[in-house]
Amino acid sequence: MNEHPTINAVSLASLQAQSLEQLSDKEFWSYARKLARLVPANAYPEEYLECNFSAGRCLIPLAALYEVAPPPHRFALLPATPGWMLGLVAWLGEAIAVVDLGAYLFECTIESPSEGILLVANSVGLLVPTIGLTTIAQIEQKMPLTDAPERYTSLQAGLVKGVYAEALLLDVPILLADVVEQIRTAVSHG
Amino acid sequence: MDEASYPNDQNELSADDRAVLRAFDEMEDREVESSAPATSMQEPLPQADSSPGDMLLLFTSEAAEDIATMRRVLHQLEQDDLLDAASFLTLQRTAHKLKGTAGAIGCNAMSAIARYIEMLIPLIKEGPITPLIGLDALVHAVVALEVTLNGLISNGQESSTPLAELEAEYRTLGINSIFHHVSPGTNSPTRTVAPVSEEEEETFVHKISRPTQEVSPSAPLIRVGVRRFDQLIMHTEQLAELRTPLESAQAQVELALQELHAAQARLRHLEMSLISAIPFSLKTSNNKGDMYEERPTSTLVARILDEAEQRSLSKLRRHSLKSHGTLPWDELEVDRFTESNVLIHSFSEAIADVATASSQLRIAFAQLNRIVQKYMTRASTVQNDTLMLQLTPLNTLLPRLRRAVEMSTIGQKQQVQFETEGETIEIDQDILEALKHPLLQLVRNCIADSFLPSQEVEQSQQPCRTWLNARVVGNDVDIQLGFSMKVRWGSGSVDALDAVRETMRRLHGSISAQRNATGGVSFDLRFPRSRGAVQGLLVRAGSQRVIVPFSQVQRIDYAKQEPVYLLNELLCFPAQQSSTQLVRPVLILQAGAVQVDEILEAVELVMKPLPPHLYRPGIAGTTIDGMGNVLLMLDLPELIRHQKVLQRASTVGALQGDRKLPQHSEQTQQTILVADDSVYVRQSLLQTLSYEGYRVMEAHDGTEALEKLLGSPPSVLLLDIEMPNLNGYDLLSIMRVHPELARVKIVMLSSRSSEKHRRHAHELGAHAYLIKPCPQEILLETLQSVLASA
Numbered sequence: 001m002n003e004h005p006t007i008n009a010v011s012l013a014s015l016q017a018q019s020l021e022q023l024s025d026k027e028f029w030s031y032a033r034k035l036a037r038l039v040p041a042n043a044y045p046e047e048y049l050e051c052n053f054s055a056g057r058c059l060i061p062l063a064a065l066y067e068v069a070p071p072p073h074r075f076a077l078l079p080a081t082p083g084w085m086l087g088l089v090a091w092l093g094e095a096i097a098v099v100d101l102g103a104y105l106f107e108c109t110i111e112s113p114s115e116g117i118l119l120v121a122n123s124v125g126l127l128v129p130t131i132g133l134t135t136i137a138q139i140e141q142k143m144p145l146t147d148a149p150e151r152y153t154s155l156q157a158g159l160v161k162g163v164y165a166e167a168l169l170l171d172v173p174i175l176l177a178d179v180v181e182q183i184r185t186a187v188s189h190g
Numbered sequence: 191m192d193e194a195s196y197p198n199d200q201n202e203l204s205a206d207d208r209a210v211l212r213a214f215d216e217m218e219d220r221e222v223e224s225s226a227p228a229t230s231m232q233e234p235l236p237q238a239d240s241s242p243g244d245m246l247l248l249f250t251s252e253a254a255e256d257i258a259t260m261r262r263v264l265h266q267l268e269q270d271d272l273l274d275a276a277s278f279l280t281l282q283r284t285a286h287k288l289k290g291t292a293g294a295i296g297c298n299a300m301s302a303i304a305r306y307i308e309m310l311i312p313l314i315k316e317g318p319i320t321p322l323i324g325l326d327a328l329v330h331a332v333v334a335l336e337v338t339l340n341g342l343i344s345n346g347q348e349s350s351t352p353l354a355e356l357e358a359e360y361r362t363l364g365i366n367s368i369f370h371h372v373s374p375g376t377n378s379p380t381r382t383v384a385p386v387s388e389e390e391e392e393t394f395v396h397k398i399s400r401p402t403q404e405v406s407p408s409a410p411l412i413r414v415g416v417r418r419f420d421q422l423i424m425h426t427e428q429l430a431e432l433r434t435p436l437e438s439a440q441a442q443v444e445l446a447l448q449e450l451h452a453a454q455a456r457l458r459h460l461e462m463s464l465i466s467a468i469p470f471s472l473k474t475s476n477n478k479g480d481m482y483e484e485r486p487t488s489t490l491v492a493r494i495l496d497e498a499e500q501r502s503l504s505k506l507r508r509h510s511l512k513s514h515g516t517l518p519w520d521e522l523e524v525d526r527f528t529e530s531n532v533l534i535h536s537f538s539e540a541i542a543d544v545a546t547a548s549s550q551l552r553i554a555f556a557q558l559n560r561i562v563q564k565y566m567t568r569a570s571t572v573q574n575d576t577l578m579l580q581l582t583p584l585n586t587l588l589p590r591l592r593r594a595v596e597m598s599t600i601g602q603k604q605q606v607q608f609e610t611e612g613e614t615i616e617i618d619q620d621i622l623e624a625l626k627h628p629l630l631q632l633v634r635n636c637i638a639d640s641f642l643p644s645q646e647v648e649q650s651q652q653p654c655r656t657w658l659n660a661r662v663v664g665n666d667v668d669i670q671l672g673f674s675m676k677v678r679w680g681s682g683s684v685d686a687l688d689a690v691r692e693t694m695r696r697l698h699g700s701i702s703a704q705r706n707a708t709g710g711v712s713f714d715l716r717f718p719r720s721r722g723a724v725q726g727l728l729v730r731a732g733s734q735r736v737i738v739p740f741s742q743v744q745r746i747d748y749a750k751q752e753p754v755y756l757l758n759e760l761l762c763f764p765a766q767q768s769s770t771q772l773v774r775p776v777l778i779l780q781a782g783a784v785q786v787d788e789i790l791e792a793v794e795l796v797m798k799p800l801p802p803h804l805y806r807p808g809i810a811g812t813t814i815d816g817m818g819n820v821l822l823m824l825d826l827p828e829l830i831r832h833q834k835v836l837q838r839a840s841t842v843g844a845l846q847g848d849r850k851l852p853q854h855s856e857q858t859q860q861t862i863l864v865a866d867d868s869v870y871v872r873q874s875l876l877q878t879l880s881y882e883g884y885r886v887m888e889a890h891d892g893t894e895a896l897e898k899l900l901g902s903p904p905s906v907l908l909l910d911i912e913m914p915n916l917n918g919y920d921l922l923s924i925m926r927v928h929p930e931l932a933r934v935k936i937v938m939l940s941s942r943s944s945e946k947h948r949r950h951a952h953e954l955g956a957h958a959y960l961i962k963p964c965p966q967e968i969l970l971e972t973l974q975s976v977l978a979s980a
Contacts, residue, residue, distance in 0.1 A: 076820035077734050079762045079806050088804070088812065088820040095812040095820045097804060123801070184803035185887070 049119070050132035050167060055106035056149075057167040059137060060119065060126075064172035067091075067120040071113060071127060072098065080187045086113060086127060091120055098125035099179055105155060105168070124176050137164045249295045253339050256288045260307070260332050265597075267325060268590060268630075275315070281328070282311045288335070299353040300338050306356070307331045313365075318413065322623050323363050323586050329593075330359050363586065419579070423721070426573040427796050430723050433566050434795065434816030440562065443555060450548055457541045464537065468530045570723075570794075577720045581616035584660055584667075587626055588613055591633050595656050598637040600675070605653040606637075612660030617667055617719045621697055625717075628689040633671070635682040636711070640675035655708070666699075666741040667719040674708040681941035681962065688868045690715070698797065698810040700827055716741070723794045724813070724823065727777075730788040731757040732764065736822045737793060737813060738777060738786075743826075746789065747776045754783045760808070760829045761822075781827040797823050807832035839881045860977060861885040861902070865895035865921070866910040866939070871962070875908065875939075878966055884973075892916025896924060903934050906973060909956075911940040911947065922954035935976040939964060 023031065048059035049068070075087025075098060084103035088095045098118065103109045110116055110129050119126040142162035145155065149166060159178065161169040263277045263284075289304035307328060314324030334352040341349040588610055595608045637656070655674040660667055677683060687703070690713070694701045699717025706712040718724070726739040736757075754776060758765065777784045795813035800806075808829025813821050862884045864875045872888050879886045887904060889895035893915040899907065911918035918938065925931045938951045941962040948959045957976045960969060 074819050076812070076822055077761070077763055078804060078809070078822070088822075090814045090818050090820050093814065094798065095800065095804070095814070180803045184805075187806055 046137065047134045048137050048169070049134050051101065051117075051119075051128040052130045052132055053102040053106060053108055053128065055102065055108040057132075058101075058105065059135065059164060059167045059169050060121075060172060061170075062134060064121050065119050066122070067118075068131070069118045069120060071116045071118050072125075073114065075113070082182050082186050084109075085183060085186075089118075089125060091123075091125065094123070096120070096123050096125050097179075097183055098127055101126045101128050104179065105159075121172055122176055124179055137169060142169055246295065249291060249297070250339060250343050252291060253288060253300065253335075256284050257332060257335050257339060259284050260328075260335075264325070264328055264332060268329075268593070278311050278315060282308055285311075297338075297342065297348045299348050299350040300335060300342075303331050303334050303338065303353055303356060306360070310365075319365055320582075320619050320623060322619070322626050323365065323582065326586055326589055327360060327363055327365055329589060330356055414579075422576055423580075426569075426576045427723075429569045430573045430794075431796055431814075433569070434793075436562055436566065436816075438816035440559060447548075447552060447555060450551075454541070454545055454548055457544070461534075461538055461541055464534055468534060573723065577618070578616075580618045580620065580720065582619045582622060583613065584615045584617055584622070585610075585613035587622055587629070588658065590626070590630060591658065594630055594633050595637060598634065600637055600640060600654065607653050607655045609655060609657040610659070611657070612662075613658075615660045615662055615667060615719070618721055620721070621717065621719065624693055624697060625690075628686065628693045629671070631686040632683075632690050632713070635680070635686040636673055636677050637675075639678045639680045639683045640673060640710075641678055662719065663716070664739075664741040665718055665720065665725065666716050666739075669715045670712055671715065672706050672708075672712040673710040674706075675710050677711050679963075684871075684962075685868055687713075688871075692869055696799075698799075698823075698825070700825060702827075724797045725792065725794045726823070728790040728793045728821070729757070729775075729777075729786040730790060731761055731786060734761070734763055734822075735790065735819075736761070736824055737795065738824050738826055739810075740792075742779055742824075743777050744780060745778045747778050747783070748773050749776070754785050755830060755833065757784050757786045760784065760826075760833055761824075777826070779826055779830070781830045784826055784830070795821070835877060839877060860906070861887060861904040862906045862908055862973070863887045863889060863895060863898055863904040864908045865889040865892065865913065865918070866908075867891055867913045868910070871910070871939075875969075878969070879973075882970060892918065892921040895921055899925065899931055899934065900928065903931055905977060906935045906937060908937050908939050908973075911938065911942055911951075919950065919954060922951070922956065926955055935979075937972055937976060939969075 020028065047062045049062055049065065051058050051060060069091075072089040075089060076095070077087045078085070078097075081087075081097075082104075084100045086098045086100050089098050090096075100110050100113070101119075110127060113127060116127045116129050117131050119128060119131075142164040144162055145160050145168075147163070149163075155168070156178070159171055159175045161171045163169065260281055263281045267274065267277050267281075285304045285307035289301050289308060292298070292304060293301035310319065310324055310327055310331070313319045314321055314328075319327070334356040337352040338348060341347075341352075592608045595606050598606070600606060633656070640654075655672075657670070657672045659670045659672075662668075687701075691701055694715060694717060697717040699715060701716075702714045704712055704714075724737070724739050726737040727743065728735055728737055774785050774787060775789050777786060793815075795815065797811040797813055799811050800809065808825050808831075809822050810825040810828075811823045813823055815821055860883075862879055864872050864879070864886060865888075866872050866875070867890055869890075872890070876886050876888065887898055887902075889898050891914045895907070895909070895913075896916065898904075909918045909921065916924075918940070922936065925934070925936075936956045937958045937960060938948075938956045939960045939962060940947065940951075943961045951959050957979070958972045960972060
């Protein structure tokens with residue numbers, strides 16, 4: 001098998017016709033993985049999902065989300081958790097923490113959790129009241145958090161990449177790390 | 191065997207040894223090796239006359255050295271947590287050499303035993319035999335070699351009894367047949383699998399003195415790949431998880447059937463109303479308009495009427511056309527039906543059809559329920575049987591504990607008895623493997639730290655005792671590890687206890703320690719003996735539903751118990767308005783009584799561990815019910831223990847309250863980083879300091895501490911010396927090159943009490959030095975002092 005496959009259509013068709021069926025399952029998937037890696041990570045501009053809160057808006061990169069799901073019917077409460085953690089829900093057979101993102105960011109609690117939208121990102125559920133459209137942010141047009149409207153300035157700087165069209169561009173990995181750390185340490189403060 | 195298969199290592203054999211190995215390899219190449227075990231109990235050495243006495247003397251001398259080497263290596267392997275490949279290599283080569291020399295001199299039994307050792311090692315390294323069982327098998331083999339050699343030296347002839355005993359032991363351990371199944375070059379890891387027992391496991395056995403599900407020594411074994419076996423376990427767990435959704439679906443169908451029956455009843459009532467409202471009389475089709483106006487509002491009835499009308503209207507129309515303009519007279523007095531009569535008749539027939547279909551559905555559903563019930567019972571049996579395959583007797587662990595007792599200093603100075611009970615109880619191999627090292631360390635450290643006051647030594651003629659009593663309680667195993675000696679709690683014992691506590695937590699078990707009747711200390715460990723579904727009570731605490739495993743509950747009471755804990759409060763859940771239920775059930779546990787709002791039902795669900803950031807005291811894990819809801823699985827004894835700790839802290843705080851209140855507001859600004867590899871130390875410091883109003887961060891080793899220091903410098907670093915990855919001194923040295931950490935106050939907290947450590951710490955920049963165990967008041971005063979000096 002070619003160690004460095006290309007995505008030339010003719011050669012691929014030929015290869016498909018002659019060789020693919022002769023590959024073992026393992027070889028086939030190995031080949032498929034190599035092909036998949038050929039697509040440059042930055043081939044597509046980053047898309048963001050707009051989330052609306054009573055206190056503001058934020059943009060979450062779609063790439064950081066595993067699933068956008070309807071809200072859970074019921075949360076299992078866990079003792080000694082931060083106020084913005086609503087509880088546990090099952091996702092793909094595992095229990096994950098669900099965070100009221102509005103309460104976490106702006107201290108504005110979601111009015112009706114059963115009417116929100118659940119965004120699952122790396123085994124943490126972020127519950128938001130409503131979502132808007134997806135948008136492709138021109139990253140060079142973003143403003144620093146210091147130039148943001150006053151209501152955003154109290155936010156922890158590391159969580160936000162900047163402000164774009166008056167919406168916060170969230171840095172999801174940092175946000176999740178902070179959420180997890182605060183949940184972990186809440187047991188000692190609680 | 192090809193010598194090249196044994197690469198060189200630090201324990202390289204001598205040139206002479208290698209020459210001997212080569213000679214025997216050549217011998218092996220020439221002749222087919224006969225490895226059949228000896229059949230007679232006493233065998234004279236073949237060619238004894240032709241073997242000079244000095245050859246035998248030379249052999250016994252060399253064999254003794256080889257056996258000593260193997261014993262030393264085995265001892266080292268037992269001490270280490272990880273299997274050392276180099277040690278195994280030395281062991282294998284020595285066994286190979288001994289096999290050859292013994293075979294050449296005619297000591298077939300010793301040669302066979304050595305061959306067993308040689309064969310065991312790859313099986314342990316590659317996985318078919320677990321390290322726990324494998325090391326035990328090796329120790330038995332070396333002991334058998336020793337006994338055989340001693341017999342040879344004493345009697346001048348080799349006895350095959352030790353070999354026969356060894357083979358019997360191997361059959362008990364279930365590894366004998368593996369030798370016969372392993373073909374050369376097989377690398378696939380396998381796990382010993384016991385045959386399925388037909389008997390159901392007895393639950394709630396309070397005293398087990400018989401083997402439970404014991405594997406017959408003569409039962410044949412099969413080899414199964416670990417990956418496939420794990421896959422089988424996973425599939426059976428998934429099968430068990432389907433139980434609740436199935437039951438839920440059944441309940442929903444049952445509900446739908448009940449609604450269908452209610453609708454039928456309404457239809458029948460409507461039918462009667464219609465019949466009585468429209469008298470059975472002859473009417474013309476002119477009444478059609480009236481009939482439509484009186485049509486029932488129910489869409490179902492309307493549809494039935496429409497369909498009936500379609501079927502009967504054409505006939506009626508024809509009949510009507512024929513009789514149009516004439517009186518409805520029939521000389522034969524045959525009843526003539528109006529459209530309404532026909533419609534009612536059709537309506538009645540349709541209702542009867544629905545009733546028949548409904549009955550058939552009910553019968554079919556009852557049949558389905560019976561089959562589903564059988565299916566679920568069978569699935570449960572499959573799951574239990576699969577989990578049984580993983581079980582191994584507790585006695586595979588005991589020889590190592592016994593040796594640890596015997597090899598201890600106190601064990602060598604005076605007689606220490608090691609007593610066991612329930613050693614035939616079977617436990618999951620993985621669970622036993624996880625428990626092995628922490629338990630061994632606990633035994634070693636407790637004995638090392640044990641002492642008898644001098645007057646007691648003089649007065650007591652009784653030997654010191656150590657015991658391990660095991661019993662099965664439901665799906666749990668309860669082990670009491672006791673020492674008749676007092677234990678002085680040094681850092682080693684504390685660390686060992688921490689390790690056992692951490693293992694228990696991972697195994698969803700519990701550990702408690704108390705003084706026993708002999709004045710020594712006993713540890714009670716309780717943990718599941720197999721991984722599988724947990725049976726428990728689904729109870730309500732406020733609006734939340736949680737599960738309490740059966741094994742934690744002694745009985746359920748409805749009378750008032752004192753003192754009683756309220757589950758809602760233990761879990762810190764929001765208070766609910768009192769419901770109408772006046773008498774609430776109380777779960778009676780060994781650790782106390784817990785009142786719940788309601789007991790909903792008994793359930794059997796597969797428990798899943800929580801990710802680390804969701805760990806909470808008293809929460810053993812979670813399960814997911816058939817509706818996809820997460821349910822917390824409680825560890826009530828731990829929850830109560832945690833509550834007691836909080837209450838104690840609260841009482842102390844109340845006593846100190848007025849004096850300390852003003853300081854809290856200041857201290858909330860102060861952050862303390864606790865860097866210590868002991869979970870126990872971290873947790874106790876965390877509770878103490880949190881209560882005092884400090885914000886506490888934790889680091890379990892020096893590297894993590896450095897990351898946290900650089901990420902968010904605390905006010906004070908509370909630092910242990912001995913930690914993995916980066917020790918306390920190294921961390922202090924690194925901190926000195928980071929000017930941003932210059933403001934961090936450093937308080938050392940170590941079990942090292944010598945002046946040189948204290949001095950060295952101060953030289954590296956420590957502001958204070960405390961020795962474990964440190965009284966709470968001194969710790970807090972020191973912290974206040976270093977913070978005040980800022």
